[in-house]
Amino acid sequence: MSSTSQKHKDFVAEPMGEKTVMALAGIGEVLGKRLEEKGFDKAYVVLGQFLVLKKDEELFREWLKDTCGANTKQQGDCYSCLREWCDSFL
């Protein structure tokens, strides 16, 4: 099992509230900027997309790749981050 980054731990530790997309694990400045341009300016909007895709890993990864050009690792990080958050708070 891969270890989780500090960013992941921080995100999963509490309700996301109004955190920006940059707070998501795997999403840095560049990707965050791209997501914001597409209208996904807050973490909860990305969460919304994640849920609409029924928390499906492949679809969400695909969507992430299409929307902001995330690579495999970034996709994985973001996906597991959101999934774990949902497990705790949803």
Add this chain to the structure above:
Amino acid sequence: MAQFHEDPALLTKEKLKSELLANNVPLPSADSKKDVYVQLYLKNLTVLNKKNTSAPAPDTFSSDEEMTAPLLSGRSRSGKKATRKTDRVRPVENDISGLTDEELKGQLMKYGVLSGPIVASTRKVYEKKLQQLLEQPPLESSLPEPETTIPEALTIKAGGNQNGNTHSAEEQYSDKEEEVGPVPEPVPVVSKPVRSRGKTPVTVRTSSRQRTKQQVEETATDTEETVDGGDILKEIFPNEPATPTGITVTCRKPIRGAAGRPVKPLSLWSEESLQQQNTYTVTKSSVTDVRSATPAARPRPRRWFAFWLKLLVFIALAASLYYAFQYVTTDQINACQLYVQDNVITPIANYIRWETPAEGGDDK
């Protein structure tokens, strides 16, 4: 070939190219995607096919069942690589973007993909998915395909774990959502449920990384499910000892300031004992709370009394001072001073004289 294929998608690119060339159809100059050749093939040849034969055009989904049967036999003839192609005859999907949301959802459903809502933001992803499903047939998901995929699976299964349908092997997981089949591809075509609630153990697996990961996850979710409540409890309260019901209770320390209780302990005599109690409760837990609860109950009514007593004393003091400033005459003050002097100062002076004879005299 006497008869042109109804679904050119079944053929390989090379085959399509050669067929097109054989019929004098101009090919694109550069090597294009297969779709292009498929389109050309359909345009030029299938049309001719219609003219030649009186076979009904496969334009409706309902006719798929009839189409797949002759195609099955045709496919085994058409070449080795053809076994890789999908058996689903759906010329309508050549233009996936043209499908409405409903149709797209329906198409995905036929592949056993339980798609979520197809909204503006999800449409593209689902279109891509359908495209993938059309070009490389899946590892069909666990939903039992009603039509003729089963005999097909039997014919292809011998071919091993290629892209062919190992559907019969998958059938045991019929109650689950999408599953990844045994094709070791970097990108799983059919999404796999990370948190699938399937109970049956996963048996058909290759050595793919993702597969083993899913296996681990599945067993994890299985164990999680059975001990669901206990695990969550353990997560939330890692320090508490395990109990048969999973419930532990600690006595709540009486909250000061709530329910009319005084915010600070005012009783003079009980302050010490309270301090002791505080240290106890800080270091230990429920046992001492119980211990402190009972003695605390007794001083509680006392505290009220003590508080009022203190207040009374304070008021009395204030009143006396006021009285002193207002009514007492200077004569009385002098008399008082003398009195104090006589009775208080002189003993002190004597004491000092007794202590240090050298000093002598009183300091007042």
